[in-house]
Amino acid sequence: MAISEPSGASAADNSALPLEGQVALVTGSGRGLGRTIAEKLLSLGANVVLHDINEEAPSRFGEAASLSALAESMNDSSAADVVAVVGDLTDEAAVKALVAAAENMLGPISILVNCAGGDVGANGDKPSPATPTNFKVDDVLAVLGRNLIGTMLMCREVAPGMVDRKCGSILTIGSILAHRGSTEEVGYACAKAAVVHYTRSLASELRESGVRANVVSPGPTKTARFMATRETDSKMDDSGPSLIRYASPAEIADAVSYFAGPDSRYISGQVLLVDGGDGTYAC
Template sequence: MTKELTGKIAFVTGSGRGLGRAMAERLAELGADVAIHDISWTAPAKFGEAPDLGAVAKAIARHGGKTAAVIGNIGDKAAVARMKEEIEAKLGRVDILVNCAGGDIGASGGKPQPNDALGIPLEDIRALTENNLYGTILVCQAFVPSMVKAGSGSVINIGSAAAQFGVTNGVIYAALKAAVIHYTRCLAADVRREGVRVNAVSPGATKTARFEATRVVDPEKMDSSIKSLIRYGEPEEMADAVAFLAGPRSKYISGQVLRVDGGETLFPG
């Protein structure tokens, strides 16, 4: 694998586990120094992926680059400012920002009940908005100005296939991911003359530990050797898309949404 990101510094939010971790691993493999992040030190243990964030940072450091581990709520402006200071002190200015933290997480930490358009409680709407939309915006507001000043940078926001069509379960999550995608386009327009590219990756249903632990999975879709593309995605497939958008091979691409969903949203949206 060419080390095309050597000399670059990446920050991947929500990289203590799941897709974020796979993305952080791939950027490190490509030569970047990577700041790992989660909401708490032990969040990586929630679905058994690692004992804590320190263990994740150590595992990612085996690719040869430097790592730093930071914790904080992305929906809290002061916490984001503190994390930026910590990352800059440990690694330097961030060149690649991946906003992966988020999910269909309500106020009590699980999925909202009910999770539909008319019944979802207000406190869950607030929690989802903080975890998905405010968080992404606040992290961009903190990190993109330094990229603009430097005249270079790549931001990748993580959307969802659920943002592309009407759903009856996870409605506010889907609506917020649609907002993340449109914020991506607007931010790309804002910084288009500044050397900073902003894109989104919209994953389809992907086999992370959380995904498998929080639903009944269809065994027919578990086998990645099925060639039909009607299967669950692998975290590494999302990481490949992020790596492409982070690096030089996508240098003329900005404001786009790469749907990595096996063709699930081929027609709508």
């Protein structure tokens, strides 16, 4: 007996560009991991909306002159379209405006990647102290804002349209610290754990519509910010066969593209740790 594919889900096709015609918005994609994810989705045929908190964010660690300059250069080297929007994701009005601007330029968003975030406290630096018994409330609120609240606001703004169209994939970047206790980065670990729980809740709500929501939790990854803001271990900065090393941004982007594309069409509410097997913790 032949078994047919469900009509709502787009079954995997054999096209060379599996995301052709889709619109992907990647938050925090002016630099770092978000930028690599945006480039990967573009290479798979998606039209891409770059986003950052402001025009200058890509220049902070020398990755591009500005967000517009990055969008222009990506646009020039691709058949698909690339546009850019800016806005602080902790600001409800800004989120509304940037999603409207994105959809005005490229049409309905079918792939949302929540990548903006990081362990950045109230004064713009890594919070210190940030242990379970010694932390500043302002830092915890800032970290929760940029990781959890920004993700929730983006999903609240984008998901209803996906539900109406019965089509969409939402992918949020977590962290291995979401899955184990942290003595040094407690606010960040709690914020990323909350992002995981929010995504599971969202996936349940969206199930009937066919819209999916998943998390990719990276281990330490060699982004420009990561390399510039800490003392790195040279033994981990290796590109050999061993998995005991830092990840490259491309290795995380490959996992994200799986969740964005048709090959994961029956997978939702899941968390994939992309950490080279360093999984000494419960999921």
